[in-house]
Amino acid sequence: MLDQAISQGHKADLDRMAWERDRKDPPEGFPALPSIPAARYVDADFLSLEQREMWSKAWLYAGHTDQVAEPGSWFLTRNTGSPVIVVRTLSGEIRAFYNTCKHRGAPLVKEDAGSARGFVCGYHGWSYTLDGKLTAVRDKRDFPDFDMACHSLSSVRCELLGSLIFINGDPDAQPLIEHIGPMAGALEELQLATLKLVDSREYEVDCNVKVLLDAFLEVYHLKSIHENTVDRFLDHRAMIVTLWPHGHSRMVTPNRREGWVDPGTKGMPEIPTVSEFTATNNISYHIYPNFVMPPAPTGIPLLQFWPLGPRRTRVVSSWVAPDHDAANPNPLWETRIKNWERILYEDLQFAPQIQESLEGPGFQGMSLNYQERRIYHWHEELDRRIGIDRVPQAARVEPVLAPFVDHD
CATH class of the missing domain: 3.90.380.10 (Naphthalene 1,2-dioxygenase Alpha Subunit; Chain A, domain 1)
Incomplete structure (x- = not known):
């Protein structure tokens, strides 16, 4: 039919x-x-x-899934005006985060692409999982009442159109497939x-x-x-x-x-x-x-x-x-x-x-x-x-x- x-x-x-x-x-x-x-x-x-x-x-195109083919692989995109890391987590999920340490804003990565088991800020050594969770803070004793769970990386909406990765700075954005509406059905043949x-x-x-x-x-x-x-x-x-x-x-x-x-x-x-x-x-x-x-x-x-x-x-x-x-x-x-x-x-x-x-x-x-x-x-x-x-x-x-x- x-x-x-x-x-x-x-x-x-x-x-x-x-x-x-x-x-x-x-x-x-x-x-x-x-x-x-x-x-x-x-x-x-x-x-x-x-x-x-x-x-x-x-919703803006960020890249292709081939660029993050293996768990731990990532690439950095700056085209949206803000540096965003797109990464395949160890569980295989594709996520996106602003390339911004939650301490004082330093970048987590400096290259355009790479592979890692996690992200470490080169400025003060704060460490994060590929899922964006903060796992280590240098001299944690100097941060009174510090809650690690409140300092995860800032995520960016990330969804797939087939093998095409799109990101969106609006956390409340309509899901990508719903957003493109009738076009989604037309693209199925591709x-x-x-x-x-x-x-x-x-x-x-x-x-x-x-x-x-x-x-x-x-x-x-x-x-x-x-x-x-x-x-x-x-x-x-x-x-x-x-x-x-x-x-x-x-x-x-x-x-x-x-x-x-x-x-x-x-x-x-x-x-x-x-x-x-x-x-x-x-x-x-x-x-x-x-x-x-x-x-x-x-x-x-x-x-x-x-x-x-x-x-x-x-x-x-x-x-x-x-x-x-x-x-x-x-x-x-x-x-x-x-x-x-x-x-x-x-x-x-x-x-x-x-x-x-x-x-x-x-x-x-x-x-x-x-x-x-x-x-x-x-x-x-x-x-x-x-x-x-x-x-x-x-x-x-x-x-x-x-x-x-x-x-x-």
Whole structure:
């Protein structure tokens, strides 16, 4: 029954693509999207509010379970703005803690990754288990009425989406699977729990994080930026969008030639459960606020966009794939990642100049079209997460997309 429902859903998607390709106007009743105020990209007070009320309380990708394959293995992530240790405990559970000793705040680890039986602060020697419990304090006699149980490491919410590790600074956050809602069912065919980490690399760009993130929420720019790459095989005019609650979304762009498959992946292991629809179209999932995942049967790039400040962004590009042997990787991966990087650089190339223009008097606001509605959906969610009453009147976006959000 589930397979039948999926098949019917894909048939509906194909019909939507045909309608999108042939339409002369946006759908009847779709509103003209109000301008997005410039302040949301350049105003220091607004960006500080965004960081405090949204980024610090969102589900954010931290890494892959391969990075903590064995009990005692750990890695450190700083992308969230606070250093967080992700560790596999001796019992096999994956946990996350702030890299902060409960004595005077010194770091517990200094390297990016490692393996240990516990954590020892290098400043004064306080010791903790991999579960975060304080077990030893130097000169404990000098701490009157000291309760070890009250000084465990500060934990960070940590949950899995298959083999993907997400963390959240909000202890009261909705569970991850519930939070992504209808997307969870759509991702089942990808068997994320079985996929291995292939590669991960970082790029830093001088622009606000939304300048780059916006580019990955639409395909309106393909004919300009990707004229000699993806525009050659993707039909942007037939692209369809699904808006989900909590700011999440999906975009599907068909290939110009029906049934086209990237010849550079021929012979690579495939995820056996991937549908023909997913295999022969370009699908991109977005987990709010900064995680973009365009799957293919032979491997999936995972993109994250991290704010390093008002005008600085880190882009992390990782790959996961089925049946990957890290000791003996498929030789096709080198070319595949190089081709992906070429496309990525096309998107990054103008970002510093765009930021410069946004900060000038010529930019008062952003005018979006129907194809770019995922960007507007992102901003509507931002105001909801901040709290509309806390968003300055001049920086607010008008909520207009609720009738177009799919809750099923």
